[in-house]
Amino acid sequence: MPTDTSIQEINEIMSASWKAFHVYRKLSLKQRAGFMRAIAKELESAGDELIQTAMQETNLPEARLRGERGRTIYQLESYADACERGDWLEARIDHANPGKTPPKPDIRKMLVPIGPVVVFGASNFPFAYSTAGGDTATAFAAGCPVIVKAHPAHPQTSHLAAQAIFRAAEKTGMPAGIFAHVTGMSFEVGKALVTHTNCKAVGFTGSYAGGKQLFDWANQRPEPIPVFAEMGSVNPVFLLPEKLAAAAGEVATQCAGSITLGVGQFCTNPGLIIGIDGTDLQQFIHDLGKAIQQTMPGMMLHQGIADNFANKREEALMQENVHLVAESAQSGEDRCTGLPTVATVDGKTFLANPLLHKEVFGPYSLVVRCADAAEMREVTLHLEGQLTATLMATTTDMLSNEELVEAVKNICGRFVMNGVPTGVEVCLSMQHGGPFPASTDSRFGSVGADAIKRFARPLSFQNWPDELLPEELKEANPLGIGRSVSS
Amino acid sequence: MPTDTSIQEINEIMSASWKAFHVYRKLSLKQRAGFMRAIAKELESAGDELIQTAMQETNLPEARLRGERGRTIYQLESYADACERGDWLEARIDHANPGKTPPKPDIRKMLVPIGPVVVFGASNFPFAYSTAGGDTATAFAAGCPVIVKAHPAHPQTSHLAAQAIFRAAEKTGMPAGIFAHVTGMSFEVGKALVTHTNCKAVGFTGSYAGGKQLFDWANQRPEPIPVFAEMGSVNPVFLLPEKLAAAAGEVATQCAGSITLGVGQFCTNPGLIIGIDGTDLQQFIHDLGKAIQQTMPGMMLHQGIADNFANKREEALMQENVHLVAESAQSGEDRCTGLPTVATVDGKTFLANPLLHKEVFGPYSLVVRCADAAEMREVTLHLEGQLTATLMATTTDMLSNEELVEAVKNICGRFVMNGVPTGVEVCLSMQHGGPFPASTDSRFGSVGADAIKRFARPLSFQNWPDELLPEELKEANPLGIGRSVSS
Numbered sequence: 001m002p003t004d005t006s007i008q009e010i011n012e013i014m015s016a017s018w019k020a021f022h023v024y025r026k027l028s029l030k031q032r033a034g035f036m037r038a039i040a041k042e043l044e045s046a047g048d049e050l051i052q053t054a055m056q057e058t059n060l061p062e063a064r065l066r067g068e069r070g071r072t073i074y075q076l077e078s079y080a081d082a083c084e085r086g087d088w089l090e091a092r093i094d095h096a097n098p099g100k101t102p103p104k105p106d107i108r109k110m111l112v113p114i115g116p117v118v119v120f121g122a123s124n125f126p127f128a129y130s131t132a133g134g135d136t137a138t139a140f141a142a143g144c145p146v147i148v149k150a151h152p153a154h155p156q157t158s159h160l161a162a163q164a165i166f167r168a169a170e171k172t173g174m175p176a177g178i179f180a181h182v183t184g185m186s187f188e189v190g191k192a193l194v195t196h197t198n199c200k201a202v203g204f205t206g207s208y209a210g211g212k213q214l215f216d217w218a219n220q221r222p223e224p225i226p227v228f229a230e231m232g233s234v235n236p237v238f239l240l241p242e243k244l245a246a247a248a249g250e251v252a253t254q255c256a257g258s259i260t261l262g263v264g265q266f267c268t269n270p271g272l273i274i275g276i277d278g279t280d281l282q283q284f285i286h287d288l289g290k291a292i293q294q295t296m297p298g299m300m301l302h303q304g305i306a307d308n309f310a311n312k313r314e315e316a317l318m319q320e321n322v323h324l325v326a327e328s329a330q331s332g333e334d335r336c337t338g339l340p341t342v343a344t345v346d347g348k349t350f351l352a353n354p355l356l357h358k359e360v361f362g363p364y365s366l367v368v369r370c371a372d373a374a375e376m377r378e379v380t381l382h383l384e385g386q387l388t389a390t391l392m393a394t395t396t397d398m399l400s401n402e403e404l405v406e407a408v409k410n411i412c413g414r415f416v417m418n419g420v421p422t423g424v425e426v427c428l429s430m431q432h433g434g435p436f437p438a439s440t441d442s443r444f445g446s447v448g449a450d451a452i453k454r455f456a457r458p459l460s461f462q463n464w465p466d467e468l469l470p471e472e473l474k475e476a477n478p479l480g481i482g483r484s485v486s487s
Numbered sequence: 488m489p490t491d492t493s494i495q496e497i498n499e500i501m502s503a504s505w506k507a508f509h510v511y512r513k514l515s516l517k518q519r520a521g522f523m524r525a526i527a528k529e530l531e532s533a534g535d536e537l538i539q540t541a542m543q544e545t546n547l548p549e550a551r552l553r554g555e556r557g558r559t560i561y562q563l564e565s566y567a568d569a570c571e572r573g574d575w576l577e578a579r580i581d582h583a584n585p586g587k588t589p590p591k592p593d594i595r596k597m598l599v600p601i602g603p604v605v606v607f608g609a610s611n612f613p614f615a616y617s618t619a620g621g622d623t624a625t626a627f628a629a630g631c632p633v634i635v636k637a638h639p640a641h642p643q644t645s646h647l648a649a650q651a652i653f654r655a656a657e658k659t660g661m662p663a664g665i666f667a668h669v670t671g672m673s674f675e676v677g678k679a680l681v682t683h684t685n686c687k688a689v690g691f692t693g694s695y696a697g698g699k700q701l702f703d704w705a706n707q708r709p710e711p712i713p714v715f716a717e718m719g720s721v722n723p724v725f726l727l728p729e730k731l732a733a734a735a736g737e738v739a740t741q742c743a744g745s746i747t748l749g750v751g752q753f754c755t756n757p758g759l760i761i762g763i764d765g766t767d768l769q770q771f772i773h774d775l776g777k778a779i780q781q782t783m784p785g786m787m788l789h790q791g792i793a794d795n796f797a798n799k800r801e802e803a804l805m806q807e808n809v810h811l812v813a814e815s816a817q818s819g820e821d822r823c824t825g826l827p828t829v830a831t832v833d834g835k836t837f838l839a840n841p842l843l844h845k846e847v848f849g850p851y852s853l854v855v856r857c858a859d860a861a862e863m864r865e866v867t868l869h870l871e872g873q874l875t876a877t878l879m880a881t882t883t884d885m886l887s888n889e890e891l892v893e894a895v896k897n898i899c900g901r902f903v904m905n906g907v908p909t910g911v912e913v914c915l916s917m918q919h920g921g922p923f924p925a926s927t928d929s930r931f932g933s934v935g936a937d938a939i940k941r942f943a944r945p946l947s948f949q950n951w952p953d954e955l956l957p958e959e960l961k962e963a964n965p966l967g968i969g970r971s972v973s974s
Contacts, residue, residue, distance in 0.1 A: 022893065087971070090937070092916040105906055107916040112896065114929070219706040223872075223923045226930065385710075398955050406509065409599065414947040417955075419592055428971060429579040429594040431947040436710045442601070442944040443713065450577070450945070457929040458937070460901040460918040468885050468904075484574070484915060 004184040016177030017116040018198040023175035025143040033080035038168035040076040057154040059299040072127040082449030083141035086481030108473040111456035113143030115200025122205035123153040131161035135203030142455035204229040229440040232267035233386040239275035240397035248284040256291030258420035263298035264363030268421040277369040289326030295340040297332035309362035321349040347375040385435025388421035491671040503664030504603040505685040510662035512630040520567035525655035527563040544641040546786040559614040569936030570628035573968030580972040595960040598943035600630030602687025609692035610640040618648035622690030629942035691716040716927040719754040720873040726762035727884035735771040743778030745907035750785035751850030755908040764856040776813030782827040784819035796849030808836040834862040872922025873899040875908035
């Protein structure tokens with residue numbers, strides 16, 4: 001375990017970061033993109049050592065980690081493309097109109113970087129949402145230096161990813177201080193980073209307790225700063241009657257796969273399944289239980305997460321009227337194993353017990369048996385903000401449950417039909433974020449190129465001569481970026 | 488003075504607002520725009536009564552109020568156009584790719600309304616940034632109901648504007664609860680609104696103390712909500728040497744006009760002018776003083792603002808090394824008069840005295856005489872976030888002061904060259920907002936159609952059949968809105 005970075009070191013790092021900001025924000029989009037692509041290359045050439053180290057620290061299987069590195073490289077490259085394309089700049093041009101009373105000046109607006117960004121990576125994505133992951137990539141695209149606080153569960157993996165970034169920075173001539181890597185077990189390190197005057201935004205993926213603490217520190221500063229904390233959710237799946245009647249078994253198989261994928265360690269894991277009680281739901285529960293029984297337990301990321309899962313699972317199962325449906329037939333010898341589990345509860349009990357609304361991080365899901373469609377709507381209205389919600393429904397189901405569908409829209413960031421919530425595509429149309437407490441700022445998400453906009457703010461230039469304007473706003477549009485131009 | 492709305496009434500209002508939200512957010516863009524245009528019409532037909540009432544309550548002259556009503560109507564109409572055009576929805580479409588491993592689903596994203604918005608209007612814009620002003624118009628465009636807390640300085644004007652909104656709502660068949668008008672002198676009313684669970688965002692224009700208090704309440708809620716508080720600033724004007732040598736007199740005239748426009752009661756009023764000491768700056772100070780001396784004092788908005796101006800002005804003038812340059816030769820008989828005033832101070836004193844960095848709301852400006860270019864940069868680095876910054880500069884000045892220009896970019900939301908900061912054009916390229924403490928969220932502004940996005944959040948639809956998607960995202964694009972579509 002590396003030692004905690006000292007407060008004095010953090011102050012030096014934040015000073016260097018501030019200096020780097022004033023150099024880096026002036027670099028062209030092309031230069032930023034070049035830096036990001038160089039990081040992608042260095043991650044690739046970090047080779048087997050990076051994969052092996054991550055395997056040791058996270059218990060994740062090799063194929064998954066190779067896939068995740070590929071995704072991380074794709075993120076860096078696709079966000080580099082987006083950075084250069086420049087749509088995220090929201091460039092707007094209003095030409096002067098001297099004939100107006102009073103005369104209208106020439107005004108041009110674009111997004112400019114906000115300042116150094118502190119990133120707290122996720123334990124469950126040691127590459128894609130960690131040191132060189134989505135938050136880091138989008139901050140670099142926006143023109144911001146990054147300070148990463150290494151996740152204590154995979155410090156060596158984080159160290160190797162940081163080395164890749166340092167090499168890329170050197171090869172592409174980035175200013176000293178463009179990136180820093182900080183280690184720390186104590187929360188003092190995180191607090192010192194977030195409350196430092198040179199920190200201008202925070203990216204975080206992890207637990208509610210961690211994210212909310214950063215949010216509070218950030219808002220209690222003399223100068224409050226934005227915190228983009230993605231804190232997970234229970235990702236409810238709604239089973240509508242016609243669909244259930246037609247395909248209970250198929251839907252059960254889909255759900256079982258999604259619940260146990262990656263030992264349930266995805267923030268989009270479906271932890272709640274809501275249906276109307278009856279023969280079809282009983283059939284679904286039966287089939288789901290059977291599939292869960294047949295699923296092999298897997299090793300969780302680390303002992304802390306496994307212990308937490310075991311405790312939360314136990315606590316949930318002990319609640320009144322909660323019944324175990326099934327757990328994996330194989331119990332797993334290792335204490336680090338996460339046991340696939342499905343339980344069930346009636347709608348009335350669910351409504352009355354807020355603990356059952358909370359995430360059990362791991363391969364666990366709770367089937368809520370509602371008395372009727374009205375109780376199903378009632379349950380929906382009592383749910384907190386969610387990253388995702390899923391409907392298993394026919395078109396007829398949708399049309400005859402409009403109120404339910406509208407209520408679900410209002411609590412989630414991504415609304416899936418007849419699919420599973422796990423599997424977060426990296427593309428422009430993806431929203432990964434949701435109403436609080438799924439994330440601290442529902443107006444932004446952490447996946448897709450729109451995430452760049454989290455780390456930028458608009459700046460208008462009024463009455464500037466063309467030769468002094470940034471390239472992005474010059475009349476001739478030398479960068480060829482998308483712009484909104486008034487006649 | 489109307490009585491304070493009771494807490495019970497507020498609870499009823501917020502319940503009605505929540506119900507209205509679920510109806511209103513489903514209405515088409517066209518219906519929302521129709522409602523907004525109807526408000527514009529009703530404001531027009533509120534006729535002389537509205538103008539006369541505002542004249543009595545605000546001391547603002549008739550021509551100014553007629554102009555401001557025109558601006559308010561323009562805002563409503565242009566934001567209605569923007570609402571229908573739909574660029575603000577940021578619609579993105581990624582088509583399915585079944586050939587990918589794993590198969591890529593169809594994903595479509597657009598902004599959806601965030602929920603009921605509480606608006607606190609400004610005293611200095613009784614129409615344009617008050618009851619039926621920019622915050623209200625953009626919230627309606629986004630699909631959110633609005634609850635306005637009437638400004639206690641112009642309750643009757645606010646009441647008449649609210650009546651116009653109620654009439655428009657009735658004529659266009661809007662749901663009950665789409666708008667509410669709340670009155671209150673006590674801060675308990677504001678607190679009850681902002682901390683109510685059905686309030687999902689806040690718009691505010693006013694003082695730092697007021698805005699920051701709302702921000703804190705909003706962030707201490709169990710479910711924090713965004714606050715868009717525009718809290719004003721000192722709007723520094725930088726005089727660069729070549730420009731000053733060439734046009735000291737002309738620049739002095741421009742500045743004097745901007746400082747005293749509307750008795751200095753604009754949040755973009757230039758309260759700070761920064762130059763390098765020498766003959767040219769002395770000439771500028773002399774000319775500015777002469778112009779200020781010749782400016783007639785005007786009536787301020789109300790006695791509270793006039794008293795506040797007199798006290799703050801006195802306090803500023805009493806600071807060590809601050810010298811009065813000039814004040815209006817006419818002192819004005821009425822206690823509600825704001826006396827045009829210019830003072831000066833050396834750079835070293837300015838750097839050492841934070842009180843001199845604070846806004847004196849009214850027709851007052853402080854000229855800071857820096858020893859050299861280095862001290863001017865130093866002063867810039869010590870300034871807080873600003874709505875605007877202005878450079879009086881030739882192209883040569885700009886090229887030889889790049890570091891200063893870059894430092895200024897980093898502290899403001901709008902950067903004016905050789906113009907004045909007063910006069911906020913309503914157009915897409917306008918940014919009215921700035922780094923804290925100019926506003927609480929520098930990533931958004933309160934003027935121009937991009938302000939609609941403050942009250943909306945992204946929602947992704949994954950794997951939805953075309954017939955069930957919102958019109959905005961259907962494959963055929965029946966609304967003909969701007970969308971970003973992947974191949």
